[in-house]
Amino acid sequence: MSQVHSQPRTRLVMGNWKMHGSLAENAALLADLAAGQGRGGATELAVTVPFPYLAQVREALADTPLSWGAQDVSVHERGAYTGEVSAAMLADFGCTWVLCGHSERRALHGESSALVAAKAAAALAAGLTPVVCVGETLSDRDAGDAECVIGDQLEPVLALGAEALSRLVIAYEPVWAIGTGRTASPEQAQAIHALIRAALGKSGAANTRVLYGGSVKATNAAALFAQPDIDGALVGGASLVAEEFLNIAAAVA
Numbered sequence: 001m002s003q004v005h006s007q008p009r010t011r012l013v014m015g016n017w018k019m020h021g022s023l024a025e026n027a028a029l030l031a032d033l034a035a036g037q038g039r040g041g042a043t044e045l046a047v048t049v050p051f052p053y054l055a056q057v058r059e060a061l062a063d064t065p066l067s068w069g070a071q072d073v074s075v076h077e078r079g080a081y082t083g084e085v086s087a088a089m090l091a092d093f094g095c096t097w098v099l100c101g102h103s104e105r106r107a108l109h110g111e112s113s114a115l116v117a118a119k120a121a122a123a124l125a126a127g128l129t130p131v132v133c134v135g136e137t138l139s140d141r142d143a144g145d146a147e148c149v150i151g152d153q154l155e156p157v158l159a160l161g162a163e164a165l166s167r168l169v170i171a172y173e174p175v176w177a178i179g180t181g182r183t184a185s186p187e188q189a190q191a192i193h194a195l196i197r198a199a200l201g202k203s204g205a206a207n208t209r210v211l212y213g214g215s216v217k218a219t220n221a222a223a224l225f226a227q228p229d230i231d232g233a234l235v236g237g238a239s240l241v242a243e244e245f246l247n248i249a250a251a252v253a
């Protein structure tokens, strides 16, 4: 159990749409989220969407308490980087958040932990809040290496220092629980969250929020959020269904 609970942390429930959506589908989802967001009480609600939809999301959510962001960012400020999107461009579209180092990007695009930390630094420099994702694979866990893998993933992020750490969010997403319907048990998740909290505490940032992600649904959210070091959720599939996403937020509240 973590010993570090000095200040209450506002709960955060963030949707990661991944590569889903269309203008028409998003319009309906965003309208339902805007209409129902009050069910989350004081919990912050946010969505991270594909780049082409940032303008639509800004338009739909501008007058609501919901915030939005992107799912990746370039490490570069500007220049000849075809296909890349800079942190300043995301800020231009009113983004609050950007996911850095989601396991799908680590696995499918070879993103290293050093690159992920550099992306987080680029995001911070543009005034965005990076949500740095970490998590072990099933084979890491089966080999007893989960803590070691997460420690290695965190290391370059921790090296950004206390001030940077106080302005970002960590998301623990065990790869084996993503999109599989197999959630970490609240105790399994808490054990890793406590480890992350201790590492943050040692780096002078004990109050940085740590979200859990991996098959979060309305039915398992309350038990996860009852854990002392789980400050909210990063939600994939269930964030595409307004009712489900709002019910998760209500479970946190």
Ligand code: 13P
Binding pocket: 016, 102, 173, 177, 178, 179, 180, 181, 213, 214, 215, 216, 234, 235, 236, 237, 238
């Ligand atoms: P699922 O909620 O679909 O398991 O996805 C989790 C995730 O990867 C969020 O970033």
